[in-house]
Amino acid sequence: MGLAILLLTASVCLTASLPVEPQSWLSLVEQLLKKMVRMELNVEAMHKEMQQARDQVTSGLREVDNMKQTVGALQTYFTDNINKSDTVIAFNAHTIVNTSSTHGQVIVFSNPLYNIGSAYDSGAGIFTAPFTGVYLFSAHFCIGSANSWYYAFVVDSKQKIKGLHYNANTDCSTATTTVVLKHNERLWIECTVSNTNDIFLNDNKTYYRNTFSGALLHRVENYP
Template identity: 30%
Template structure:
């Protein structure tokens, strides 16, 4: 390509000489060298521009690569932050849920402890109307028994919950009969006395308040033997009753 350019320049230079005879060999050589130098200079300039362009392109590409890497790093950091945020958020939510559940449990326990359980019973109808000394008076017909603590087969109340209890008894005696009674807890007498009236059939009442623990037992006991014959009187009509009863209630835990 360069040779073709040189030959073309030589041809042009020869054609521009009006008097070929007067143009010396050195004249053409000078012209040819001058043109070649100009072409070489332009080529060098073009090469420099191309080199500069390539350098700028490489610099730009390197810069883009760095920006791309920085962007990727920022994306990864953002993902890690979001992951940490999610973990921390889940942990926070889990902690709050556990605290809330614990609070609910504690609140329920407090309310449960504050509320007095429904423990109350009442039974009537004495099984043995002529009890002997030391005998437990069994009231065999249950009127109600919330808490299932009274046993109508033994006449004994077994404490289901620690607390303060109130027990009451009513006994109706036949004329001229006596009944020596004791309301006892685990064989400790809490209330005792004697019921007697020689003039008529009368019902008497007695009560006892006790602070008891789970498992303790309470019953009505005959402290002394009675004369022969039925001591207790039972009578039921649609309008009037002579009932022998034993009842108890949990007052406070």
């Protein structure tokens, strides 16, 4: 508006000094003032648009920084997990040593098909965790007719999962569990109710086989 006032002042001066009808000059000044007002309004609108654009750019730069941090965190996460996934711990063993069972007896699967990482002791029937992590264990039992079998997956003398198998006929069943084991914690399968009968069938390569298997799914750091 300062420029418009200056223009108005100059116009008044010109009106007083030039031999032209004052009414014509006033009309000209009015038109110029209107144009100046419109120009100032346009400048203000442009200023607002520029400010909005600058704010959008600033916001976009913040989002880019956040994306960079997220990508960096993901790269670190995947790199760590790829390194951890290179560690393979897995076993599968068959042939139960004692086909009858007593309360508290560890069921020993004495014949390993494989024992990657040597974490399973086939002489004692006990798995010892070489790393803190999430492990998957599975046991397949083939039971003779009219026999009952009570068992538990045990971690350092604490029963983690319990089960019961009974069938009037010869039958097989599978028990599976996931367990978080700390470094050097031990897991085994234990009989929870005595049975003097030969409850487990001897392995038959063609039709059935008692097995115990386990594998490390994922290593865990700083587990409480």
